[in-house]
Every structure is written in C-alpha cells, then in structure tokens.
Amino acid sequence: MAGIMSRKDATLFIGFAAVVLLLPILAAPFGAAYPDLLQRFMIFGIFAIGFNILFGLTGYLSFGHAAFFGVGSYAAMWSFKLLSLNAIPAILFAVAIAGVFALVIGYLSLRRSGIYFSILTLAFAQMCYSLAYSVLTPITNGETGLRMIRADPRVLDRLFSEAPAGVPVPSLFGISLSGWNGFYFSALFLLATFFLAMRITNSPFGMMLKGIKSNQNRMNYTGFNTRPYALTAFVISGMLAGLAGSLLVVTDPLAGAERMQWTASGEVVLMTILGGVGTLVGPVIGAWLIKYFENIFSSFNDNVLSSFFGFLPDGAREAAVVVAGKFVGEGWHLSLGLLFVLIVVFLPGGIMEGVRRISSAIRRRGGGRHATARGELSPSAAE
Amino acid sequence: MFEVLFLQFLNGLDKGSAYALIALGLTLVFGTLGVVNFAHGALFMFGAFCAVLFRQLLTLETVTLDPEKLSPWGAPVEIRQPLVQAWFGDVGAVLVNYSVPLSLLLSIPVMLIIGIVMERGIIKHFYKRPHAEQILVTFGLAIVFGEIIKAVFGPNPIPQPMPTELRGAADIGAWLGMQPNVITYPLWRLVYFLFALGVIGSVLAFLQFTTFGMVVRAGMADRETVGALGINIDRRFTIMFGIAAVVAGMAGVMYTPLLPPSYTMGMDFLVISFVVVVVGGMGSLPGAIAAGFLLGILQSFASMHQLKAFFPGIDQVIIYLVAVVVLLVLPRGLMGRRGVMEA
Amino acid sequence: MQTKGNVVLHVADVQKHFGGLHALADIDLQVDEGKTHAIIGPNGAGKSTLLNVIIGRLAPSSGAVVFDGTVLTGKKPHEINQLGVARVFQTPEIFADLSVLQNVMTPAFARRDGAFRINMFRSVDNERGIREEAEHTLEDVGLMDRRAVHAGALSRGDKRRLELAMCLIQKPRLLLLDEPTAGMSRHDTNTTIELLKKIKSRGMTKVIIEHDMHVVFSLADKISVLAGGRIIAEGLPDQVRGDPRVQEAYLGGVH
Numbered sequence: 001m002a003g004i005m006s007r008k009d010a011t012l013f014i015g016f017a018a019v020v021l022l023l024p025i026l027a028a029p030f031g032a033a034y035p036d037l038l039q040r041f042m043i044f045g046i047f048a049i050g051f052n053i054l055f056g057l058t059g060y061l062s063f064g065h066a067a068f069f070g071v072g073s074y075a076a077m078w079s080f081k082l083l084s085l086n087a088i089p090a091i092l093f094a095v096a097i098a099g100v101f102a103l104v105i106g107y108l109s110l111r112r113s114g115i116y117f118s119i120l121t122l123a124f125a126q127m128c129y130s131l132a133y134s135v136l137t138p139i140t141n142g143e144t145g146l147r148m149i150r151a152d153p154r155v156l157d158r159l160f161s162e163a164p165a166g167v168p169v170p171s172l173f174g175i176s177l178s179g180w181n182g183f184y185f186s187a188l189f190l191l192a193t194f195f196l197a198m199r200i201t202n203s204p205f206g207m208m209l210k211g212i213k214s215n216q217n218r219m220n221y222t223g224f225n226t227r228p229y230a231l232t233a234f235v236i237s238g239m240l241a242g243l244a245g246s247l248l249v250v251t252d253p254l255a256g257a258e259r260m261q262w263t264a265s266g267e268v269v270l271m272t273i274l275g276g277v278g279t280l281v282g283p284v285i286g287a288w289l290i291k292y293f294e295n296i297f298s299s300f301n302d303n304v305l306s307s308f309f310g311f312l313p314d315g316a317r318e319a320a321v322v323v324a325g326k327f328v329g330e331g332w333h334l335s336l337g338l339l340f341v342l343i344v345v346f347l348p349g350g351i352m353e354g355v356r357r358i359s360s361a362i363r364r365r366g367g368g369r370h371a372t373a374r375g376e377l378s379p380s381a382a383e
Numbered sequence: 384m385f386e387v388l389f390l391q392f393l394n395g396l397d398k399g400s401a402y403a404l405i406a407l408g409l410t411l412v413f414g415t416l417g418v419v420n421f422a423h424g425a426l427f428m429f430g431a432f433c434a435v436l437f438r439q440l441l442t443l444e445t446v447t448l449d450p451e452k453l454s455p456w457g458a459p460v461e462i463r464q465p466l467v468q469a470w471f472g473d474v475g476a477v478l479v480n481y482s483v484p485l486s487l488l489l490s491i492p493v494m495l496i497i498g499i500v501m502e503r504g505i506i507k508h509f510y511k512r513p514h515a516e517q518i519l520v521t522f523g524l525a526i527v528f529g530e531i532i533k534a535v536f537g538p539n540p541i542p543q544p545m546p547t548e549l550r551g552a553a554d555i556g557a558w559l560g561m562q563p564n565v566i567t568y569p570l571w572r573l574v575y576f577l578f579a580l581g582v583i584g585s586v587l588a589f590l591q592f593t594t595f596g597m598v599v600r601a602g603m604a605d606r607e608t609v610g611a612l613g614i615n616i617d618r619r620f621t622i623m624f625g626i627a628a629v630v631a632g633m634a635g636v637m638y639t640p641l642l643p644p645s646y647t648m649g650m651d652f653l654v655i656s657f658v659v660v661v662v663g664g665m666g667s668l669p670g671a672i673a674a675g676f677l678l679g680i681l682q683s684f685a686s687m688h689q690l691k692a693f694f695p696g697i698d699q700v701i702i703y704l705v706a707v708v709v710l711l712v713l714p715r716g717l718m719g720r721r722g723v724m725e726a
Numbered sequence: 727m728q729t730k731g732n733v734v735l736h737v738a739d740v741q742k743h744f745g746g747l748h749a750l751a752d753i754d755l756q757v758d759e760g761k762t763h764a765i766i767g768p769n770g771a772g773k774s775t776l777l778n779v780i781i782g783r784l785a786p787s788s789g790a791v792v793f794d795g796t797v798l799t800g801k802k803p804h805e806i807n808q809l810g811v812a813r814v815f816q817t818p819e820i821f822a823d824l825s826v827l828q829n830v831m832t833p834a835f836a837r838r839d840g841a842f843r844i845n846m847f848r849s850v851d852n853e854r855g856i857r858e859e860a861e862h863t864l865e866d867v868g869l870m871d872r873r874a875v876h877a878g879a880l881s882r883g884d885k886r887r888l889e890l891a892m893c894l895i896q897k898p899r900l901l902l903l904d905e906p907t908a909g910m911s912r913h914d915t916n917t918t919i920e921l922l923k924k925i926k927s928r929g930m931t932k933v934i935i936e937h938d939m940h941v942v943f944s945l946a947d948k949i950s951v952l953a954g955g956r957i958i959a960e961g962l963p964d965q966v967r968g969d970p971r972v973q974e975a976y977l978g979g980v981h
Contacts (some may be wrong), residue, residue: 005850061515104800112710115514119661120710124701134697181443204835204853206571207824211832214821219782221819222892223807223836262654266522272520281387326534334534334806337526344520345508 004043007200016194020187024180030292033160035183036251037295041288043247046193048271048283050240051140053197055205055269056278059213060110063265064125065116067105068098068238068257070132070260077146082172084156085148087170087185089179091246099235100243101128110227125265132257145256168251177250183352186247190284193240198280200236209233219260241268270340276352285351290336296333297366315368386556387566393555395685397641399679400579402425403654404634406663406671407583408558408627414666415623418506419514421521424653425528430490430635431644432532435541441467441479441550481546483639490507490632498628498684502621503680525649533646540643545571571640578637582630583672590668599623603666615687658706664719674717728896732759734931735780735900738791742955744777749775750955753789753896757900762922762932764942769950770974773935776815776952777904780933781813782806795927796819804841812898816905818885820892822878829877836894855875860895867891867921887921894925903934907941920942943967951975 005013015232023041027033051065075097109120131138140146148168170177177185200206211219212226219226249255259262271290276282279344305328327335331376349352409423443466448459467475468724479515505524509517555584556566590596602616631707635644642648659678663670685701711714737755741748750772757763767773778784784799791798797804807813812833815915821829834856839845848957864870867887873878874947877888886906893901906922907915917940922932922945936942942949942963949966951959953975966972 006849009849017674051667107904108711112714115518115665116661116710116714116716119657120707123706124524125705126654127703130699131696134699134712199849200846200853202849203847204839204850205843206846207828207832208835210824210828211821213818214823218819219809220803221813221815221834222833223804223841224897225802225804225841228842263650269519269522331530331534334530335524336554337530338522338525339747340904341505341520341527343522344516345505348512348516 006202009202010200012280013195013198016284017191021184021188023187024183031296032292035215036177037154037291039247040291040295040318041182042190043244043251044185044268044271044287044291045190046186046247046282047241047244047268048191048246048275048287049197049280050237051201051268052237052272052277052279052283052370054210054233054237055272056283057201057209057213058230060230061118061269062109062121062233063235063269064105064123064236064263065241066260066262066264066266067125067128068102068241069245069248069264069268070128070255070257071101072098072242073249073255073259074132075242076144076246076249077148077253078139080148080154080168080249080253081146081152082155084154085171086156087172087250089156090250091189094242094246094249095239098245099239102235102238102242103231106238107229108150109231109232122247122262122265125260126262129257129260129262132260138253140257141256143241145254147254159306170253182251185250189247192351193243194280194284196236197289201280205229205232223301229354270336272350274340274343274350279350282350282352289351293331293336297328298333300328300332343352386561387687390566390568391687392701393566393568393572395680395683396564396576396676397679398682399577399676401634401638401652401675402659402679403672403675404579404582405631406650406659407586407668408630408673408677409656409660410663410666410668411586411627411630412624413660414668415599415620416502416506418509418511419517420506421518421657422501422524422528422649423521423627423631424651424656425525426631427635427638427652428492428532428646428649429528429542430632431648432481432536432635432640433490433493433632434486434543434636434639435536436512437489437529438479438543441465441475441627443467445469456643459585468640483545483636484542486636487633490636491629492630494632495625496623496630501622501628502624506624507617507621508696525653527537527644529649532649536646538646540645542643543639545640549574573576575637575641579634582633586626586630587668595622597617655702658702659674662706662709662716664716667716667718670716670718676703681705729747734759734794735933736792736918737776737780738790740776740779740786741792742772742779742784742787742826750779750786753955753957755950755957757931758906758948760929761947762926762934762945764934764936764946764949765952766935766937766942766949769937770797771952772955773937773952774904775955777902777933777935781811781902787955807896807898808835808841810899811902812893812896812897812900814886814889814893814906816906816908818882818887818889820877820880820885823875824877824878825873826875826880826888826933827857827860827864827873829888830863830895831856833892834895836861863891863895866894866924867919883910883917886914886918888908890918890921897930899931901930901932903932903936905936905938906934907938908942964969 011155020042023065024033024035024037027038027209032038047069049064054060054062054065072094073096076090080094083089083093097346105121105124109117109124133142150168152168154168172181172185175181200209208219208224208229211222211224212230216226245259248259263375267290271286272283273286275284275286305321306317309317309324312320325331343350349356395611397666401666405423405427408426409420412418412420431448439517447462447464449462450459454460465475467478469475471478500675501524505520509520552567552569553573554563554566555568555573557563559566584644590600598616599619601618635648655678656675662678663672663674681701682698686698689696713719731758735757736754737753740750742750743898747891755763755765755777763772765776779786779890780798782791782798782803786799793806793811794811796809798809798811801809809892821832823905828850831850837846838856854913862872864873867890869884869891871885872884877885880888890906903922907918910918919941926932926945934942934943934945949959949961949963950957951966951969951972958975959969959972961969
C-alpha cells in the first residue's frame with residue numbers, strides 16, 4: 001500500500017474494516033446484532049461520509065441532501081423493475097442518476113454561499129419532494145411508494161429466464177441479498193466509501209477543499225478556481241447519497257418520497273455533527289448511534305421501563321415511567337434533539353472531539369514527551 | 384377574470400400575513416443579535432399552543448351525576464358544567480367564545496419569558512460562533528420544542544373555533560361597489576390580515592420612534608460602534624429577542640382558527656419563513672415583510688386550477704421556485720445588504 | 727523616465743469613478759521588471775482603489791491594466807494569479823484551520839497543478855517535492871520551527887510572514903504588497919523589511935502600497951506618489967524625497 005497510503009492511514013483503514021466486518025459479533029452485547037439494523041448502519045454510514053465530504057471538508061452546509069438519497073432509491077427501483085433484479089446495475093444506475101441531479105443542483109446552488117447556499121439546496125430538495133408526491137406520481141407512485149411487482153418487464157432477466165414465481169427480490173448474480181448477505185454486501189460499499197473519503201482527505205484535492213472551507217478568498221488569490229472544486233465535492237457527496245439510497249432499496253424494496261423530505265436531510269446533518277464534522281470516522285459513529293438509538297429507544301414501552309425502574313417504590317416507579325416514557329418510544333426524537341443541543345453547545349467537534357480531549361488528557365497525565373513529533377501535516381490528530 | 388384574480392389575491396393575504404410576521408421576528412433577531420434562529424417557527428407554534436392551553440383552561444369542567452335522571456340503559460346521567468360558566472355565568476360563555484383573541488393576553492407574558500430564557504440560556508453563547516453552529520443549535524432546539532409539545536398535547540392537530548360572530552364572510556366585492564356575493568372573504572382571514580398589519584405597524588413604529596428602537600436600529604447597522612458608545616446593547620438585544628418571540632407567538636395564536644395547531648407546524652412554517660427571509664434579503668425588515676406577502680399571494684395564485692392545468696404541481700413548488708429564481712438573479716435577495724451571511 | 731529593462735506591469739490611462747467621485751484620474755504607471763516600485767500617498771489618495779484595479783477586483787471606468795502583454799482587466803482573481811501575480815493583503819489572508827506547512831504547500835499545488843485538477847489519488851504525505859519546497863520557503867521566512875502549528879494561532883507578524891511565504895513559493899513574476907507592515911510593532915516591521923530585502927535579489931518584481939516612509943525608503947527602487955487620485959510625482963527615492971509637491975501633499979502633512 002506504500003504508494004497510496006501512509007502507515008497511519010493503513011492502520012486506520014484496517015482497524016475500521018475489522019470493526020465493520022466483525023459488527024455482527026461486536027454489536028451482539030448491545031442487542032443490535034441483527035442484519036436489518038446493521039445494514040442500516042452501513043447505509044447511513046455511507047450517507048454521512050458522503051455528506052461530510054461536502055460539509056466537513058468543503059464547508060458548505062447542504063440542507064437538501066436527502067433529495068439525492070431519494071433519487072437514488074427511485075432510480076434503483078426502476079432498474080429492478082425495468083432491467084434486472086441484479087443489484088449491481090441498479091446501484092450503478094442510481095449513482096449515475098444521483099450524480100446528474102447533484103451536478104445540476106450543485107451547479108446552481110454553488111453560485112451562492114453561506115446561508116443562501118443552504119436555503120437553495122433546501123428549496124431544490126423540497127421541490128423534488130413535493131413533485132414526487134404530486135406530479136411525478138407516474139414515476140414515484142406518490143404516497144404509496146414504488147415497489148416491484150411480478151409483471152415488471154425486467155428486460156435483462158427475461159433474456160435468460162422466465163419470470164420467477166412469487167414476489168421478486170433483489171439479488172447479486174442469483175445470490176440472495178437478504179439477511180446477512182445483504183449486510184456484508186452493504187459493508188463492502190461502506191468500506192469502499194470510507195477508503196474513498198480517506199483518499200480525498202489526505203490528497204492534495206482534499207487539502208484544496210479544506211482551503212475552500214478555511215478561506216475561499218485566499219484560495220482564489222492563490223490561483224485556484226474554487227467553483228469546480230466545490231462542485232466536484234458536491235457531486236461526489238451526492239453520488240454517495242444516491243449509493244446509500246439504492247442500497248436501502250436492496251434491503252427494503254420500497255421507495256417512498258418521505259426519504260426526500262427535509263427532516264431526512266436534517267438527520268444526516270445531525271449524524272455528522274454528532275460524530276464529528278470533518279473527521280473520517282466521526283460521521284459513521286454518528287450515523288450508527290442515531291440509527292441504534294432510533295431502533296432501541298423507539299422500541300421501549302412502558303413495560304420495559306417499568307421493569308427497568310423496578311428497584312423504585314411503587315409511586316416513584318410510576319412517576320419515573322411516565323417521565324422517562326416521554327423520552328423513549330414515540331418520544332425518542334426528544335432525546336435526540338436534547339442530545340444534539342448538548343453536543344453543539346458543549347462539544348461542537350462531536351464525539352470525535354470528546355475522544356480527542358479525553359485521550360490528550362490521559363496522555364498529559366502519562367507524560368506527553370513522545371506525543372508531539374508525529375502528525376505535523378495535520379494539526380488535529382484524529383483526521 | 385378580474386374577480387377570480389382578486390379573490391386569489393385576498394386568499395393569499397392571510398398566509399402572507401403569517402409569513403410576514405414570522406419573517407419579521409426572524410429578521411429582527413438576525414439583524415440585532417446576528418443569530419440565525421431555526422427555532423423561530425417553534426415560537427410560532429408555542430403561540431398557537433398558548434391558544435390551545437387557554438381554551439383548555441377555560442373549558443375545564445366539573446362532572447357531576449344527576450341523581451334524578453337515568454339514561455335509557457339505566458346509567459346515571461353526567462352533567463358537565465364548565466367552571467368558567469359556573470362562576471361567571473354568561474360572561475364565562477363569552478370568554479369561551481372569544482378564547483382565541485383572549486389568548487393573546489396569555490401569550491404575551493408567556494412568549495416574553497420563553498424568549499428571554501431562550502436567549503439568556505442558549506442563544507447568547509452563540510453570538511460569536513459560526514452561523515453554521517447557530518443553525519445547528521437552534522435546529523436542535525426546534526426539534527426539542529416540537530417534541531415537548533407533542534409529549535404534552537399529543538400528536539394530533541387540535542382545532543380551535545373562532546368566535547361565532549366572526550365565522551361568516553365579508554362581502555368585500557359589495558364594499559368596493561361591485562356586484563354583491565361575487566367576492567366574499569372569510570371574516571377571520573380579514574381579521575388576521577388587519578391584525579398582522581397592526582402588529583407590523585407597531586413594531587416598525589416602535590423601532591422608528593422610541594429611543595430604544597433607535598439604539599436597536601443603530602445596533603443593526605453597526606453593532607461595534609454602538610457598543611463602543613457605552614450603551615448596554617446586550618440587554619436591549621435580549622428584550623428584542625423577547626419581542627420577536629412575542630410577535631411570533633401572537634401570530635401563532637391568531638392563526639389557530641385557520642390551521643389547527645399541531646407539533647409539526649413550527650417546522651412547517653420555519654422552512655417557508657426562512658425562504659421568505661432569504662428571498663427578502665437577510666437582515667432587511669422591509670424585505671422580509673414584502674417577501675412574506677409576496678410569497679403568500681403567489682402561493683395562492685399558483686393554486687388556481689387554470690394555472691395548474693399548464694404547470695402541474697406548480698402550487699407545491701412555487702415558493703421554492705421563486706426562492707431559487709430570486710437567489711440566482713439577485714444574489715442577496717430582494718433587499719439584502721452586501722456581505723451579510725455569505726461566509 | 728529611465729526605462730532600463732522591460733515594463734512588466736503597465737497601468738494605462740486608468741480612470742475610476744464611483745458615482746460622481748473620481749477615485750482615480752489619468753493613472754499611468756509602468757513597473758519595470760525586477761524592480762521594487764512603491765506607491766505612496768496620504769490616506770484617501772486612492773492607493774487601495776489602484777491596487778484593487780490592478781488585481782482585477784475593481785473594473786476601471788476606462789483604461790486598462792496590462793501585465794506582460796496580457797490585459798488583466800476583467801480576469802478573475804485565480805486567472806490573474808495563474809499568470810504569475812501574487813498578492814499580500816493588508817490583513818493577512820491565510821488558512822487559519824490548516825497547519826503552517828499546509829498553508830505553504832497549498833499555493834505550491836496551484837502553481838504545479840493549475841487552477842483546477844482533481845488530484846485525489848496521491849497522498850499529500852507522498853508529495854515529497856512540494857513538501858521540501860515548502861519547508862525551504864518556511865526556512866526562508868523563519869517559520870520552520872512553527873510548521874506544525876495551526877496557522878490561526880500565529881502572531882500577527884508571523885501570519886504576515888506566512889502569507890509572504892505562501893506568495894513566494896509560487897515564484898510569482900509580480901508580487902503585490904498592500905501595506906505589508908500595517909499594524910506591526912517596530913520590531914516586526916524591521917524583520918519584515920529584512921525579509922523583503924532578502925528576497926529582493928531574486929529578480930521578482932514588486933509593487934508595494936505603503937504609507938510608512940521608513941519601509942518605503944528602505945525598499946523601493948522607484949516611487950510613485952498618489953494624491954487625490956492622481957500621480958503627482960514619480961522617480962527615484964531621493965528625487966521624490968526632495969520634491970516640494972510631495973512635501974506639500976504628503977510628507978508635509980506628517981512631519
């Protein structure tokens with residue numbers, strides 16, 4: 001790997017890959033080791049990494065990234081319907097279509113910066129969302145959502161075989177993608193995405209993106225044409241959102257417009273902030289935590305709470321259940337919002353900054369003599 | 384045709400009024416404190432729920448069993464007696480009937496307190512932080528506020544009746560010397576429009592004619608200079624945040640008969656209001672007001688079926704379409720200043 | 727006017743008015759290759775306007791700015807830089823979030839790779855040549871020991887030196903300096919002068935906008951005096967120092 005990757009990067013990548021591939025074991029103690037949830041970990045990890053390439057590196061806060069996610073879902077679904085049940089063409093098609101959308105929306109939105117950029121991306125995404133619900137119903141199937149049916153043409157598949165009996169499901173050259181297969185399939189894409197993000201972060205191209213975030217004026221007077229740099233970042237991140245969207249359709253063959261709503265765009269912002277903007281692993285951690293708590297918290301009900309607070313005397317237990325009940329189950333968004341506010345107020349660098357602070361505190365105690373020599377290119381050690 | 388267009392124009396006024404009121408507060412906060420407040424829509428929602436709460440308090444009932452009557456299947460009959468009526472008789476009934484406008488009285492202190500607590504508790508720590516972080520923390524607050532309302536009042540919209548006297552329609556056509564019954568306009572929407580004009584006028588007059596307003600306007604133009612004059616600008620800005628919260632809250636109270644309040648309304652209105660503010664130009668009060676009415680009216684025109692026949696779905700996207708076009712043609716919106724919010 | 731050598735920058739008959747206000751009138755300025763040309767003048771004389779016209783940030787109302795045969799008017803900042811013009815700002819414009827070394831490497835990439843290139847599959851760590859060049863430049867300006875620090879944490883004087891290094895690494899043909907010692911202590915001013923003297927021998931043409939006389943007379947080969955939007959005097963430092971019109975318009979006001 002010597003030419004492409006430094007030793008530090010290689011270690012990071014191997015560590016990350018090990019964690020991802022061992023997740024079915026590692027997540028077991030947390031009650032999260034089932035394929036459906038872990039697959040979502042992978043998918044939203046990809047989404048967040050992609051978003052971070054735009055927001056974390058380049059500094060443009062998009063409030064409309066869910067549009068590309070949704071477009072990816074619809075495109076993949078149409079590939080399943082028209083071409084083949086094979087996941088590969090569906091993913092390629094989804095990434096390409098999301099890329100085209102990102103190119104157009106990015107080209108227009110990047111003519112402005114700051115909050116004007118955010119509002120432009122939001123406006124475009126809301127347009128996609130509203131149109132998907134109304135006029136584009138022939139393509140999106142409106143509120144019902146788009147799904148596969150037996151009568152779909154699937155041109156490529158029909159060339160080789162008859163229509164399968166039963167409900168069609170996506171596959172990979174005939175290998176089923178349900179259950180753990182689907183998880184490992186998505187995991188490979190997450191690893192590829194992580195690798196790409198690592199390449200970008202450590203490459204001269206990534207340094208230019210960080211330069212744009214830090215001081216766009218200086219970049220211009222230094223001889224860089226910043227617009228195509230930002231647009232490239234935008235398109236890459238839009239394509240990754242499309243990839244994530246298509247993978248979600250592989251798991252859960254239903255594409256609906258609500259995935260494009262601005263709350264979905266807000267969610268990926270939350271993931272990235274929670275984990276740590278501009279870091280490599282942060283967005284993935286943020287995505288995993290949010291998806292984990294969404295899953296666990298929203299399944300809590302009063303019975304679970306009641307047994308959790310079983311050590312309390314009767315009256316106090318009921319009160320505790322009522323209060324805690326507002327934060328879990330249906331109300332888990334309340335916990336999410338509170339957590340988010342706390343993070344932004346006290347730890348703007350997200351969880352990764354927390355890790356950095358703790359580890360530097362430990363290092364200082366343990367005598368920081370050998371802590372300074374390395375990492376002189378990137379001032380923040382966790383990148 | 385003229386009648387149709389005029390009617391659509393009128394129909395856009397009440398929504399436009401709401402947009403303008405929210406955008407006004409948003410712009411005051413941005414212009415004075417330099418803070419991008421994504422929780423401003425939640426303040427509108429809090430106002431609406433002041434009306435809900437007030438009505439729930441007014442309609443608290445005592446339930447007694449009538450010892451003499453039995454229902455057909457032999458159960459005792461419940462007598463529900465609203466407490467207010469029990470205590471005040473007919474006056475109580477009037478109070479219940481006018482619960483929405485009366486909630487304004489409740490909303491003013493409540494919103495002022497919410498605004499001041501919010502500013503002192505969280506917003507003030509974000510004056511010097513990047514706009515992206517301001518957006519993020521207020522976005523988080525907006526989620527929290529919405530969820531609190533959901534936890535207390537439940538997830539479903541709660542309709543609020545308007546006073547019976549104001550339920551009819553005004554024959555505006557006849558007032559203007561046209562044929563009667565061609566252009567009629569629901570009275571409450573007219574009330575809302577006039578109310579909005581009153582609030583906007585009062586805020587502008589307050590800024591224009593009081594010393595307090597003068598300092599605030601000077602602060603909006605150049606915060607550092609005013610701070611250097613030794614004027615305690617921070618306290619005034621706290622009050623300004625409170626005022627913006629009150630304006631949003633009152634707008635929410637009066638809007639309840641037009642849209643049953645639910646916990647999502649803050650976010651729904653926020654997205655559009657931000658588009659309004661940005662279209663008007665960040666930091667420009669006249670811009671925000673003008674853009675509010677403009678977008679409300681355009682939205683109403685876009686819902687005409689004659690137009691929808693040509694551009695299917697135009698009513699869904701008109702606001703965003705206008706935002707995109709305005710921002711691409713006029714980089715700083717209709718009346719924005721250079722260099723504001725572009726970093 | 728003595729014209730040894732080539733004219734590298736020619737500001738030809740430039741006028742600039744804002745509304746009714748004449749900010750620049752009949753400016754004709756020739757900067758010779760390899761020389762340090764200072765533009766001085768009292769506040770409000772139009773120095774910054776002139777610089778902004780040269781760099782393309784403001785369009786002149788009439789006239790043109792020609793750099794080495796190319797008209798700069800109407801070109802974008804990055805295009806002007808790619809032609810070989812670098813600029814130091816009045817308040818240092820650096821990448822506060824990047825390390826000092828990264829700050830200097832970035833402009834080197836602009837010179838090597840042009841205005842836009844997706845250079846995604848090489849690691850910055852493996853860009854030996856650029857890195858060594860950057861370290862060399864940092865040694866030149868005396869910031870080598872601070873190379874791993876966040877640039878935002880530097881003192882103002884160091885930020886200015888860093889910005890200078892960012893320009894120097896591009897080996898520009900023309901370096902524009904906008905009050906390079908503004909707001910600096912006497913000590914920092916002197917080290918900056920030493921630094922500029924040191925790079926003077928490299929044959930780089932420099933235009934300095936300045937009102938600190940000490941700086942101007944220690945560095946300039948030629949001085950143009952701007953007052954009221956016009957050039958009222960031009961010549962060698964000693965000529966300008968003795969010119970009564972200059973004394974009246976500028977020096978007289980100070981001393």
